[in-house]
Amino acid sequence: MIWESDRRIFFVGLGIAAMAVLVMFVGPELFDYRPVASRADPRSVDLPTSKRDVAAEAEPMRKPAYVVPARADADTRTWTKYESRRAFPGAPPAIPHPVSDGPAWESGKVCTACHARGGYVPKYNAYAPVTPHPNFSSCRQCHVPRLTDKLFRETAWATVARPKTGLRAMPGAPPAIPHSLQMRENCLACHSGPSSVPAIRSSHPDRGNCRQCHVPRVTDEPFER
Amino acid sequence: MSVYGDRRDFLKRMAWYSSAGAAISLMPGVSMEAWSDFEGDAAEIVWKKSPCRFCGTGCGLLIGLARDRAVAVKGDPNSPVNKGLCCVKGYHSVQMLYGKDRLTKALVRKNGELVETPIQDALDLVAAKMKETIGARGKDAVAIYGSGQWTIPDGYVATKFFKAGLGTNNIEANARLCMASAVTGFMTTFGLDEPMGCYDDIDHADTFILWGNNMPEMHPILFSRALETRRQKESGLIIDLGTRTTRASYGADKSILFKPQTDLALANAICRELFRTGLVNQDFVKKHVTFKKGKTNIGYGLEDKFKFDDEAVEIGVREYQAFLEDYTPENVEKISGVPATDIRYLAQLYGDPKRKVVSFWCMGMNQHTRGTWINNLVYNLHLLTGKISTPGNSPFSLTGQPSACGTSREVGTFTHRLPHGVVTNEHDREMAAKIWKVPVEKIPAKPTYHTVEMFRALDRGDIQFLWIQATNPFLTMPKLRRYRDGAKKEGRFIVVSDVYPTPTTDIADVILPSALWIEREGMFGNAERRTQHFEKMVDPPGDAMPDGWQLIEVARRLGYGELLPYSKKTWVQEVWEEYRQFQHGPAHEMASYEDLRRQPGVMWPHVNGKSTKWRYNTAYDPAAKGEGEFDFYGNKDHRAVVWQRPYEPPPESPDGEFPFWLCTGRVLEHWHSGSLTRRIPTLHRAVPEAYVEIHPADADRLGIRNKDPVRLTTRRGTLTLPASINGRAVPPAGMVFVPFFDERYLINELTLDAFCPISRQPDYKKCSVKVERA
Numbered sequence: 001m002i003w004e005s006d007r008r009i010f011f012v013g014l015g016i017a018a019m020a021v022l023v024m025f026v027g028p029e030l031f032d033y034r035p036v037a038s039r040a041d042p043r044s045v046d047l048p049t050s051k052r053d054v055a056a057e058a059e060p061m062r063k064p065a066y067v068v069p070a071r072a073d074a075d076t077r078t079w080t081k082y083e084s085r086r087a088f089p090g091a092p093p094a095i096p097h098p099v100s101d102g103p104a105w106e107s108g109k110v111c112t113a114c115h116a117r118g119g120y121v122p123k124y125n126a127y128a129p130v131t132p133h134p135n136f137s138s139c140r141q142c143h144v145p146r147l148t149d150k151l152f153r154e155t156a157w158a159t160v161a162r163p164k165t166g167l168r169a170m171p172g173a174p175p176a177i178p179h180s181l182q183m184r185e186n187c188l189a190c191h192s193g194p195s196s197v198p199a200i201r202s203s204h205p206d207r208g209n210c211r212q213c214h215v216p217r218v219t220d221e222p223f224e225r
Numbered sequence: 226m227s228v229y230g231d232r233r234d235f236l237k238r239m240a241w242y243s244s245a246g247a248a249i250s251l252m253p254g255v256s257m258e259a260w261s262d263f264e265g266d267a268a269e270i271v272w273k274k275s276p277c278r279f280c281g282t283g284c285g286l287l288i289g290l291a292r293d294r295a296v297a298v299k300g301d302p303n304s305p306v307n308k309g310l311c312c313v314k315g316y317h318s319v320q321m322l323y324g325k326d327r328l329t330k331a332l333v334r335k336n337g338e339l340v341e342t343p344i345q346d347a348l349d350l351v352a353a354k355m356k357e358t359i360g361a362r363g364k365d366a367v368a369i370y371g372s373g374q375w376t377i378p379d380g381y382v383a384t385k386f387f388k389a390g391l392g393t394n395n396i397e398a399n400a401r402l403c404m405a406s407a408v409t410g411f412m413t414t415f416g417l418d419e420p421m422g423c424y425d426d427i428d429h430a431d432t433f434i435l436w437g438n439n440m441p442e443m444h445p446i447l448f449s450r451a452l453e454t455r456r457q458k459e460s461g462l463i464i465d466l467g468t469r470t471t472r473a474s475y476g477a478d479k480s481i482l483f484k485p486q487t488d489l490a491l492a493n494a495i496c497r498e499l500f501r502t503g504l505v506n507q508d509f510v511k512k513h514v515t516f517k518k519g520k521t522n523i524g525y526g527l528e529d530k531f532k533f534d535d536e537a538v539e540i541g542v543r544e545y546q547a548f549l550e551d552y553t554p555e556n557v558e559k560i561s562g563v564p565a566t567d568i569r570y571l572a573q574l575y576g577d578p579k580r581k582v583v584s585f586w587c588m589g590m591n592q593h594t595r596g597t598w599i600n601n602l603v604y605n606l607h608l609l610t611g612k613i614s615t616p617g618n619s620p621f622s623l624t625g626q627p628s629a630c631g632t633s634r635e636v637g638t639f640t641h642r643l644p645h646g647v648v649t650n651e652h653d654r655e656m657a658a659k660i661w662k663v664p665v666e667k668i669p670a671k672p673t674y675h676t677v678e679m680f681r682a683l684d685r686g687d688i689q690f691l692w693i694q695a696t697n698p699f700l701t702m703p704k705l706r707r708y709r710d711g712a713k714k715e716g717r718f719i720v721v722s723d724v725y726p727t728p729t730t731d732i733a734d735v736i737l738p739s740a741l742w743i744e745r746e747g748m749f750g751n752a753e754r755r756t757q758h759f760e761k762m763v764d765p766p767g768d769a770m771p772d773g774w775q776l777i778e779v780a781r782r783l784g785y786g787e788l789l790p791y792s793k794k795t796w797v798q799e800v801w802e803e804y805r806q807f808q809h810g811p812a813h814e815m816a817s818y819e820d821l822r823r824q825p826g827v828m829w830p831h832v833n834g835k836s837t838k839w840r841y842n843t844a845y846d847p848a849a850k851g852e853g854e855f856d857f858y859g860n861k862d863h864r865a866v867v868w869q870r871p872y873e874p875p876p877e878s879p880d881g882e883f884p885f886w887l888c889t890g891r892v893l894e895h896w897h898s899g900s901l902t903r904r905i906p907t908l909h910r911a912v913p914e915a916y917v918e919i920h921p922a923d924a925d926r927l928g929i930r931n932k933d934p935v936r937l938t939t940r941r942g943t944l945t946l947p948a949s950i951n952g953r954a955v956p957p958a959g960m961v962f963v964p965f966f967d968e969r970y971l972i973n974e975l976t977l978d979a980f981c982p983i984s985r986q987p988d989y990k991k992c993s994v995k996v997e998r999a
Contacts, residue, residue: 087317087907088289088297094907101953137452138476141312141445144894144911152903152913153725154325159296160270182299182309
């Protein structure tokens with residue numbers, strides 16, 4: 001059974017890889033999957049991709065994170081799960097699975113094996129979320145496991161609700177970005193792929209340049225001369 | 226090539242973060258974001274700047290405030306320290322305000338029970354008890370023990386109240402336990418305290434050498450910056466020197482383990498190699514360096530009333546080189562366990578003129594019975610190679626508390642110090658008397674007790690009244706049992722100002738509830754001479770008030786109202802302006818109150834509106850004069866000192882009965898005694914309890930499996946706690962390590978109260994212990 005499903009994934013993967021190679025020569029601009037966070041300079045967001053960058057993109061395109069259709073039976077990330085791992089909207093999430101704490105830890109290399117580009121993890125029947133800030137490698141500096149649910153002492157901590165989605169100026173308008181972009185520059189990490197929360201999954205992750213249409217909502221104050 | 230593996234320009238990326246931050250910043254220092262479209266629990270979050278409450282890195286945080294509560298944290302993109310990134314403690318720091326067992330009312334012990342008492346009555350009692358003790362036993366029978374977590378105004382008020390009001394030098398702070406050797410290292414080598422460089426050195430350097438410093442856990446933000454530099458530069462290298470294998474070892478390019486205490490020999494061997502291979506910067510040494518030696522066989526301070534005074538003797542470079550001859554790589558390999566090839570390699574790294582080297586250290590070198598010496602020896606490496614006071618060349622002493630530098634070291638909350646200089650110096654006393662408007666005779670000229678001796682004096686009964694603020698000594702003192710039992714003796718009166726119940730409040734006679742961090746206004750000073758202001762953002766609970774204001778209330782009750790004439794509303798600003806007068810001048814000029822409010826931190830000397838990044842360098846430092854590139858103006862001859870300091874063994878080493886080394890320290894998730902971090906759900910859940918790390922081979926031999934109970938026994942006590950085998954760090958065979966944050970496992974009942982005779986800072990890293998399966 002396992003072999004059956006693995007073989008299926010293999011052939012789907014092979015097909016996708018072939019498509020990716022084809023796309024590389026035919027029209028790479030149509031499939032700009034590159035995470036925004038990897039761009040050094042915000043101005044470069046609008047620049048056409050160089051040959052070297054296209055080559056770099058071929059690799060993620062072969063990976064299943066953004067293009068392989070999600071397994072229907074895989075565990076989906078719900079808002080409840082998403083929030084239970086964070087102390088407040090924007091807090092670094094805790095690690096929900098067992099992690100090696102010993103010599104295997106090597107400046108985040110262990111973490112990025114799964115979280116750099118995501119992918120299906122049979123052990124948890126789930127898709128690994130993709131980090132929105134892959135350039136930081138000391139992962140465990142911010143992300144810590146949860147070894148117990150018990151508290152040392154009770155807490156009266158309370159925070160605010162997560163930002164409201166769908167801030168549209170008019171029907172059909174692209175919604176504004178309701179949250180801070182700090183440490184979350186790669187929109188696709190959370191808004192695309194089978195590991196994302198379905199409610200905020202983009203219908204068009206292939207367009208790549210998210211912020212040409214979606215802009216942060218920084219103030220509610222009207223413009224005044 | 227992978228998407229994230231590209232070598233990209235860190236600075237550019239940081240500029241991008243900053244611009245993203247600037248875009249949402251509506252006024253300087255305050256960043257606002259309208260989140261009025263929150264579902265359900267609608268709230269607008271206002272973001273205000275504050276330095277982090279935890280370690281000495283001094284990260285800039287933006288605190289998210291909604292409905293009079295702190296609800297979120299993000300890194301301040303405008304802060305040059307962390308540039309928008311935090312560690313897990315910083316991100317979750319605001320949760321520490323809301324533990325349900327916060328101390329909100331004063332508690333007074335009556336017939337053995339702590340009874341809730343109106344705060345004014347409790348303050349009356351404290352004042353009465355002080356007066357009574359002074360009347361019966363003299364002014365040196367009362368003492369205050371403060372903290373590197375005191376804000377600058379808190380520490381200043383304490384110093385002024387005790388030294389100029391009560392007229393006693395009985396003031397110390399827990400910074401003695403973490404930074405004293407760093408201070409004496411700086412003072413003996415440069416004549417002035419605190420680093421010459423700044424965190425920008427991390428961007429300019431390419432070689433990072435960590436001396437017993439587990440940075441990914443203790444200074445994570447700075448380690449992330451070093452990782453970024455290494456990622457960008459072909460020559461980027463991180464070398465971890467330590468006594469056990471930690472996250473720093475795994476993150477480094479090379480991990481070199483040495484036997485405890487032999488860092489002294491290792492540093493001397495590197496110096497010898499520098500001479501032998503011609504890598505000494507002769508020009509720099511000729512112009513800017515003198516050679517000195519001090520006393521040897523200087524003792525360990527294990528006896529009460531231990532006295533030591535070093536004596537500096539100038540020597541020539543020939544004598545110094547002859548001294549180094551004993552430290553051949555082969556000789557040092559024998560005592561340190563570091564291969565001779567590695568010693569030569571380290572010398573090449575320090576000496577290579579193309580490399581820019583930053584040495585980092587913290588408790589590994591400071592909590593050391595020869596802490597002053599090893600600080601001197603690492604400075605030797607930088608002075609002999611001339612790699613100092615220039616961008617990217619920096620011997621960098623890191624700190625563990627948010628204001629160990631700003632308050633303890635700069636204000637001088639120690640028995641021998643004044644806000645400028647020392648009590649033994651007549652001119653310094655005169656300056657203090659003038660600013661404080663008291664007769665100079667009022668300020669006693671003789672230091673009394675350093676921290677360990679202060680607690681010994683409490684045990685002996687020479688001190689009868691002790692006020693403890695913002696620290697937890699009855700968890701953190703070495704050889705804890707003696708000092709805790711001493712404090713419990715008949716006739717002792719212990720006042721504790723804190724925010725949560727701790728092992729220290731457990732034995733208090735009076736507990737005063739304190740306002741914590743952003744519940745009041747204050748300033749902290751971090752490890753790179755950066756002073757940072759934070760405003761009051763939320764109300765303190767119940768009767769809680771700032772530590773400094775508690776002192777003012779009691780001082781007024783004792784008739785020192787004129788000495789501390791500040792208004793409750795503006796006392797922080799008033800104290801700051803008064804304190805600045807002490808630091809006036811190009812060597813230590815402090816920023817104005819307005820500048821501090823405006824900026825995400827200002828580095829002293831702050832002259833003509835400009836922070837000084839590299840001291841002693843004539844191109845950057847307004848106090849450095851002369852034709853040359855450098856001016857070490859802290860010393861009278863304008864030269865830095867290369868010290869001849871030998872290897873001497875520790876007071877207690879493993880033997881037949883106690884065959885293991887015991888080392889103690891911190892973990893990433895918990896900070897110091899854990900009284901704050903354990904009340905932060907994310908942090909407690911990650912590391913719920915302490916453990917003992919043991920090498921797999923030792924565990925195997927002793928029949929210990931992971932999480933088995935292990936009994937540790939030293940000459941001072943015994944403790945049973947769970948084993949950690951191949952956990953996040955692994956000690957070498959023959960050593961165990963225990964984190965000290967957990968009040969259930971008081972590891973300091975086992976540690977030794979030996980200290981560096983020059984700095985009087987205890988060594989928590991080395992004593993001998995017996996290990997058994999319980």
